[in-house]
Amino acid sequence: MKRLNLNVVSQVMIADNIFELTVEGEGVESMKVPGQFVHVRTGEGFSSLLRRPISICDADTANNRLKMVYRAQGKGTAWLSTRSRGDKIDLLGPLGNGFNQDVVEAGGKALLVGGGIGVPPLYYLGRKLAQKGVAVSFALGFQSSKDAFYIEKFKEIGRVAVATADGTIGKKGFVTDVMDKFTAEQPVVFACGPSPMLRALNHKTEGLNAYYSFEERMGCGVGACFACVCEAATPSGYVKICSDGPVFKKEEVSI
Amino acid sequence: MNRLNVSLPGLEMKNPIMPASGCFGFGKDYAKWYDLSLLGAVAIKAATVSPRFGNPTPRVAETESGMLNAIGLQNPGVEKIISEELPHLKPYGIPVVANIAGTAEEDYMEAAEILSKHELVSVLELNISCPNVKEGGIQFGTAPEAAARLTKMVKKVSSKPVYVKLSPNVSDIREMAQAVEEAGADGLSMINTLIGMRIDLKSRQPVLANKTGGLSGPAIKPVAVRMIYEASQAVSIPIIGMGGVMTAEDVIEMMLAGASAVAVGTANFANPYACPEIIADLERVLDSMDVSHISEIIGGSWKPCKTPSLSR
Ligand SMILES: Cc1cc2nc3c(=O)[nH]c(=O)nc-3n(C[C@H](O)[C@H](O)[C@H](O)COP(=O)(O)OP(=O)(O)OC[C@H]3O[C@@H](n4cnc5c(N)ncnc54)[C@H](O)[C@@H]3O)c2cc1C
Ligand SMILES: Cc1cc2nc3c(=O)[nH]c(=O)nc-3n(C[C@H](O)[C@H](O)[C@H](O)COP(=O)(O)O)c2cc1C
Ligand code: FES
Numbered sequence: 001m002k003r004l005n006l007n008v009v010s011q012v013m014i015a016d017n018i019f020e021l022t023v024e025g026e027g028v029e030s031m032k033v034p035g036q037f038v039h040v041r042t043g044e045g046f047s048s049l050l051r052r053p054i055s056i057c058d059a060d061t062a063n064n065r066l067k068m069v070y071r072a073q074g075k076g077t078a079w080l081s082t083r084s085r086g087d088k089i090d091l092l093g094p095l096g097n098g099f100n101q102d103v104v105e106a107g108g109k110a111l112l113v114g115g116g117i118g119v120p121p122l123y124y125l126g127r128k129l130a131q132k133g134v135a136v137s138f139a140l141g142f143q144s145s146k147d148a149f150y151i152e153k154f155k156e157i158g159r160v161a162v163a164t165a166d167g168t169i170g171k172k173g174f175v176t177d178v179m180d181k182f183t184a185e186q187p188v189v190f191a192c193g194p195s196p197m198l199r200a201l202n203h204k205t206e207g208l209n210a211y212y213s214f215e216e217r218m219g220c221g222v223g224a225c226f227a228c229v230c231e232a233a234t235p236s237g238y239v240k241i242c243s244d245g246p247v248f249k250k251e252e253v254s255i
Numbered sequence: 256m257n258r259l260n261v262s263l264p265g266l267e268m269k270n271p272i273m274p275a276s277g278c279f280g281f282g283k284d285y286a287k288w289y290d291l292s293l294l295g296a297v298a299i300k301a302a303t304v305s306p307r308f309g310n311p312t313p314r315v316a317e318t319e320s321g322m323l324n325a326i327g328l329q330n331p332g333v334e335k336i337i338s339e340e341l342p343h344l345k346p347y348g349i350p351v352v353a354n355i356a357g358t359a360e361e362d363y364m365e366a367a368e369i370l371s372k373h374e375l376v377s378v379l380e381l382n383i384s385c386p387n388v389k390e391g392g393i394q395f396g397t398a399p400e401a402a403a404r405l406t407k408m409v410k411k412v413s414s415k416p417v418y419v420k421l422s423p424n425v426s427d428i429r430e431m432a433q434a435v436e437e438a439g440a441d442g443l444s445m446i447n448t449l450i451g452m453r454i455d456l457k458s459r460q461p462v463l464a465n466k467t468g469g470l471s472g473p474a475i476k477p478v479a480v481r482m483i484y485e486a487s488q489a490v491s492i493p494i495i496g497m498g499g500v501m502t503a504e505d506v507i508e509m510m511l512a513g514a515s516a517v518a519v520g521t522a523n524f525a526n527p528y529a530c531p532e533i534i535a536d537l538e539r540v541l542d543s544m545d546v547s548h549i550s551e552i553i554g555g556s557w558k559p560c561k562t563p564s565l566s567r
Contacts, residue, residue: 001287001288003527046525047319049472050525218315219314219324220284220527222527223280224285225278225324226314227315228312
């Protein structure tokens with residue numbers, strides 16, 4: 001992990017207020033593990049001090065290119081969305097412990113479940129697992145068709161089921177309503193999304209080997225400030241999402 | 256010649272910079288980013304006698320030029336800090352400031368006695384100013400008599416110099432500073448965070464689960480500078496200054512106000528290399544000010560005859 005100063009290659013709005021930001025430069029070669037994140041400086045000067053955690057959505061480590069997909073919602077991500085080709089992005093990374101791909105063998109099955117802005121890291125993970133010879137399926141949840149992204153790209157990797165809250169694409173409902181056909185195959189489950197989604201998912205993954213990526217507000221992003229602490233079944237009774245996670249085995253952390 | 260070394264009770268520092276308590280964990284996280292032996296000293300996260308889990312999350316919120324935190328003194332307890340955390344700091348050979356907190360006087364005394372005996376601990380820093388825990392020491396930090404009483408009791412059991420960390424959430428900082436000096440404090444450190452709040456428009460609720468939190472960062476720097484300026488003229492013990500330091504210029508400003516050393520907190524989150532970068536930049540600022548040694552500027556804003564003539 002290092003502080004990197006990367007060049008913006010492109011910034012594209014791929015759905016309603018959802019941006020795909022591609023950056024390039026030295027340091028990306030170390031971003032090998034899906035589920036790890038980068039801690040992005042948003043803003044200049046000292047008015048905005050806290051960095052924003054954004055997942056690695058895809059990394060081309062041979063060409064030093066990193067893709068992030070994020071929703072411009074608050075002050076920091078709105079600023080990030082105004083960056084364009086020629087600008088620099090200051091980020092720390094790669095941070096945290098991502099998805100362990102060794103838990104599913106070549107020829108095995110994996111179900112990747114994502115909701116909203118929890119979807120991006122599943123792209124890199126899906127791509128890597130498929131490369132290794134794992135049969136990958138995706139259950140993806142969005143609010144509405146205008147919020148959905150990357151569906152065609154996911155279809156290039158594996159089977160895809162989509163749910164939207166308003167039924168504008170896929171099935172009306174939540175990810176948990178579209179995944180039974182996949183869970184029946186006893187896959188290893190990898191998930192990323194808001195806590196309500198992970199809680200609902202927990203009922204569906206009973207008896208399955210499952211790994212979840214968690215979200216928490218962060219200060220340092222490197223394990224020093226104890227901002228991102230979450231109760232857990234570890235000897236200390238807690239984990240830090242930033243440095244022990246963000247990915248944990250589902251039994252480890254209380255959701 | 257080293258132009259940056261400063262000397263305070265129990266702290267021989269090769270430069271005046273240390274990371275502030277709570278903003279650097281116990282050092283090992285940032286040791287992955289750079290060589291900690293570059294630092295003048297290191298202040299470790301508040302230690303309590305028994306382990307503490309801390310407050311519910313969200314524990315941090317961003318504010319204009321600052322942040323709020325309500326961590327709630329989470330720490331593994333004195334015993335584990337000694338067995339699992341302090342040993343990591345040994346290789347760097349830098350002075351260690353052990354920040355201690357508690358609920359009752361006995362807690363402070365027990366933590367102080369144990370930690371001050373440790374070979375790696377150079378000085379204690381009594382945190383009587385954490386705004387995020389009811390009964391987390393702040394009750395000692397806002398009443399001069401209580402602060403003085405606690406300082407006396409800790410001094411009795413501590414085998415190392417004792418610094419008292421003052422809260423800015425008081426009406427007269429001079430009174431507090433004088434009370435703990437008279438009680439035997441070897442130094443002061445100031446300031447801790449100011450109590451603040453942010454409310455989320457969507458939920459119409461405070462952003463922090465604890466509702467209130469401590470404000471830190473550049474937003475509080477003028478408050479820190481003013482308080483150090485006032486306190487340093489009211490006492491003769493040295494001050495470790497902090498509050499919003501981001502640059503080498505900020506360090507010099509704190510020292511001109513009256514600080515003898517400077518702690519850097521929130522800046523570490525914006526930039527993990529904040530401390531070494533500030534240290535590396537200090538000589539440039541000294542050159543620009545025509546100052547040969549950094550200790551010359553301590554209290555320079557109020558000490559007579561050290562102000563450079565205006566003709567230069
Ligand atoms: C490990 C991890 C990976 C993430 N990956 C992505 C991603 O790939 N794409 C994406 O769109 N979002 C992702 N998020 C969520 C993203 O960090 C927040 O949406 C973002 O920080 C909000 O910042 P803002 O400037 O829009 O909001 P503001 O309201 O201005 O943010 C204020 C503060 O709150 C924090 N904050 C607000 N919402 C969240 C949240 N949901 N999670 C954590 N901190 C929050 C901000 O970091 C900032 O410190 C991830 C979060 C984590 C923890
Ligand atoms: C996340 C966080 C945790 C802190 N924890 C402690 C602590 O445990 N003990 C303490 O004395 N001060 C603590 N502080 C206060 C800092 O040491 C410092 O006094 C204050 O933040 C002002 O400096 P800054 O503006 O450079 O951050 C904490 C501050 C922050 C931001
Ligand atoms: S964000 Fe600081 S410990 Fe996780």
